[in-house]
Amino acid sequence: MNDPFLLFDLLLASAVIALAVATLSVRDLFASIVLFVIFGLLSALAWVRLSAPDVALAEAAIGTGVTGALLLKTLHHMRFVTGRLGQDAAESVTPAQPVPAPVIWANAALCGLITLGLAMAFFAAPQAGPGFEALVTDAMPESGVTHPVTAVLLNFRSYDTLMEVVVLLAAVIAVWQIERGLSEAPAPALGEIWHGFARLTLPAIVVVGTYLLWKGSEAPGGAFQSGAVLAAVGLLLLLSRNYVPRPAHRGLARWAFVLGTGVFAAIALLVAGGGREVFEYPAEHAYSLILLIEGLVTISIAVTLAALFHGREPVALAIEEKRHDT
């Protein structure tokens, strides 16, 4: 018992596992989502204990916050489709579709196999752990930033990061193009009290999100985490009906979606030449270029995530008009 945190770690690990089991086994979808959110928060804590604060921030902001909101929105829609929307909260249990036992057992066997393999690989892996650490440390002075994770994401392997932003762009295009003949639930709304809550929290969220972005060059943080936090602003605006998407806003929204990807890719190409490769930022400008890219990518991520939460492309339909009656 040398490490005072050992007991805490053990508790945390068992709690994470117990929450995972509970999330999978609980019958009500709403309870399942809530458990999943708690599971995500504790996982974020586990990442902190594993000395991976960047992953912890991402897990908390994206894996838990945005994903939880998307899941709840979907549940709202499902309740609307099945006619359970207006029911009393206590009664409106949305049962999960039962999964056949053979499927469960096959899944369990496969997951067990993978876990076993992971454990074996962990114990077989060299203890010192080869990795990028030495290489990253050597290359840090030329990266333009002082936080190694940011250096890897936005300089050494910025091609991967660009493509991850493209993934998000593909997601929002795919969501927008789905034919909107489907029935749609009235947008969920916050009540009276929540307006005050929104007013109080919005500035704080903006500050936290911007801080995460700004700090990213020297400490954990960065575009993805910051974008997810700022997306919460969009979510609150949508929920409090301070902003109602309209067909006329589509053009602007499209620009906002592609802003990060476009500028990132354009900078990558424009720095090439004079003996430099694509993505090779000149050392004296590396910091400002990385900050510019991160800032614009953050805006795109925030807008995209908020749009994904809203779901449909705002098109002129009769339904649109009825939305203001609540």
Place this chain on the structure above:
Amino acid sequence: MTIDPITLAVFVPLFGAIAAFVFPRAAVWLGLGAVLATCATVLGLAREVLAAGEVVTPLGGWAPPLGISLRADGLSVAMLGMSAIVGLLVSFGALDALRDLRQRQYFWPLWLLLLTGMNGVYLSTDIFNLYVMIEVIALAAVGLTVLSGTKDAVRAGLEYMYASILGALLFLMGVGFVYLQLGRLDFAGLIAAEPSGALSAALALMVIGLLLKTALFPLHFWLPAAHANATAPASALLSGLVVKAALYIFLRLTTYMPLPDEILVTLIGALGAGAVLWGGVQALRAERLKLLVAWSTVTQIGLIFLAFARAGQVGLTESWKAAALLILAHGVAKSAMFLAAGRIKDEVGHDRIADLDKSDIRPTLAQFTFALAAISLIGLPPSLGFIGKWSLMEGAMAAGYWHWVAVTMIGTLMSVAYFSRVFAGFLRFDRMRGELAEHKGWALADIAPLTLAVAAISLGLMAAPILSFIELGYPFGELP
């Protein structure tokens, strides 16, 4: 500012996608322009590869393993070329096939993002980068699947997305295992690594993920519905090109990290044989034309895996060529066939195989295209499919794997049988009396699929130059 064609091959379609999304009114022309520009870029890259054997660009000036390099050799340029040319012709086909304004606007950004992802895969030398690229492909492909907007398509698209994401996650987990063992993610690291149990486990995870994405029996469950319910150009892209990206990664990985065991190789072959037989039976039973064509994709994927089923490094150094030829042949012929099937459906108004001969409209040119594509898929000479099948069987015979030869023969006979069902519908045994509008079903839109089908046949005559081209830069030797 001078930028190599190798980088542009990824960036041109990316910028095209952005432009087509931001300016939806001009999406068609922007998209078509971007595909044309991509073709030009690939042509430039092919010239460089012809001159130098291989082209390598370290992005950001950071050499692997810290950074990521793009690398082009004969095989990757062949894949790029197939995607670009098939893509261009499918794009021309899409001009006519997509009538709905919404479909016209959204087809182009999704298809160009798809092209970005596929080109990225063919130029990648890093397994984490490959993961990101297959995610780009997956989302764009799901978008294209549901483009038709029918309820069946949305359901099939959702199933496709689940399968695709599960496959990508398995692949990612394998990537994590590799990083844990080797501390690097580039291909050179994989080649240099000592084979070990943990690395084999990593390879197994990645391979299962890829098999799910490429729809090898019995992981093919998502494919028929997804490919049959999409719009014709989307089906052509999904069936002709998208499944090839995962196949290509499989081809590369299994040569850099050889499958450790004869039993595993036999298992791959057995799954391939299962796909050939099961897909054949399902194609014989299919009631709709597009479903039949989709099941034929399942059998063709199985056939390509039969080509892999030759153990050891020696087996692979020979059999990858047969696999590559079959991949190219299927890409060209299947996209032609799906476009033709879409044309037939457009003209006749339905695609029920049993009622094809009862229509008074006769889309002769589309039917001719379908038959030409079928010739290549069945593997009749002189088509490219014939050359691929021939080298598959030649290799299997040389290695003494007579059972795989038998499976290939049975699969060929089955494909003759199920395509004959369609041909019988094209012929008219006087079941339809009265005025025949023989020339009604022709349109300018038939040109794109017809060109593809003619290419599928005539490329077989160019098999020798194609073979020597894909060996350029010797894909499976030592990386620099």
